[in-house]
Each structure stands twice: as structure tokens, then as C-alpha cells.
Amino acid sequence: SQELEQSPQSLIVQEGKNLTINCTSSKTLYGLYWYKQKYGEGLIFLMMLQKGGEEKSHEKITAKLDEKKQQSSLHITASQPSHAGIYLCGAGNGGATNKLIFGTGTLLAVQP
Amino acid sequence: DSGVTQTPKHLITATGQRVTLRCSPRSGDLSVYWYQQSLDQGLQFLIHYYNGEERAKGNILERFSAQQFPDLHSELNLSSLELGDSALYFCASSVRAGISGNTIYFGEGSWLTVV
DSSP: OOOEEEEOSEEEEETTOOEEEEEEESSOOEEEEEEEEOTTSOEEEEEEEOSTTOEEEETTEEEEEETTTTEEEEEESSOOGGGOEEEEEEEEOOTTTOOEEEOOOEEEEEEO | OOSOEEEOSEEEEOTTOOEEEEEEOOTTOOEEEEEEEETTTEEEEEEEEETTEEEEEOSOOTTEEEEEOTTSOEEEEEOSOOGGGOEEEEEEEESSSSSTTOOOEEOOOEEEEEO
């Protein structure tokens, strides 16, 4: 079955610094989602990427999809305390069921 | 606010009991998904319904069942509860059934504690 591995597992950065989170799939990616979660709360939809080479940005967050590498990256520019939380990537596993599975998550802390 | 409503937000119950979690999808969404999130297992897919029909199943235990009603709300029934069932249960919804190009929105979750 498909697996999504995220790196790093956790990250502490100083406010204002840039950072990148990676999501690597064990199989072909059929759409890639990025969500953000505050501990114990719901998942907030950030972005969805569908095609290889696609890049999307929302405010200071940019996500890219590299289909050949079966990988997506999430880049935050000039991080702020409001960016802190758990970032989760999700992908369709293809096939008949086409269900959305998730990576292990990356915990981000931003120090003021 | 994603527009997906889950009740109850918190629930404490004893082992062996049965509980029902309820989900109202976003207006216009026909798909409902259920997920379980725990510290050791992460976010696990349980089941997907589209317009009242079951479309996909994950590693959902036989003690768990779900259904989607004609008004499109969904319920997840958990029975013979065990301590290990304690987790955050999420409902999500989307317009279509497929994953590609289909934005999926999550509710705030229902915290279940089994004591």
C-alpha cells in the first residue's frame, strides 16, 4: 500500500526564517494535498496540487509537486508564530478505492 | 470554519459501551469521509460514502460501522468500546467522490475518551 513520509518530523525555527517541509510518496502520486492542524483541532485545507511541476502559493506558503520524484515540498517564507502547528500531506492512493491517505506529519514551532 | 459540523465535540464513555458520532457535510457536498487520529497511528482513513453509498473502506474495525442518510449527514457507530479506541475522530466532506481535483474539507473532530 502507498505510504507518505514527511521530513523533518519536527522543526523549530526563529521567527522570520524560511523553512521547507517535504513529503515523499512510495508510489505514484494522484493529487497531493497540504493541511495544517493545531493540536487537537481540525485540519485546515492549505493547497491541492494535481500536476507534475505545479506550484501554488497562498500568502507566504508555497507548495510544489514533483511527480517524477513522487515528492512535494511546502515552503514557508519569513515564518511567523501563526505558522506554528502540524503540517500534513495527503495523497490519493489511486486504484479503485481512490482514498486519501496522510503522511506522518511535521510539527513546526516558531520562536518569537 | 470549514462548514463541516461534527457532534459531539467531546465524549467520555466506559469500555464495552456504544457511541454514535454525527457529521453534517458542507452544503452541496455529497461525499463524507471518516478518519481516526491517534498519537501512535496518526491519521487513518476509515470509510467513505458518496450520496448514500459506501465507496471505500480503510482499516475500519468490525465493531465500527457508518452510514450516510438521504439528507447526506453521516453517523459513525462505535461499539464494544476498548481503551485503544480513544482518539480524535474526523469527518470530512467534498463535492465529488474522486480524489483528484476534489477539495476535501475537515470538521473540528470528536474527541472520544474510553475509560
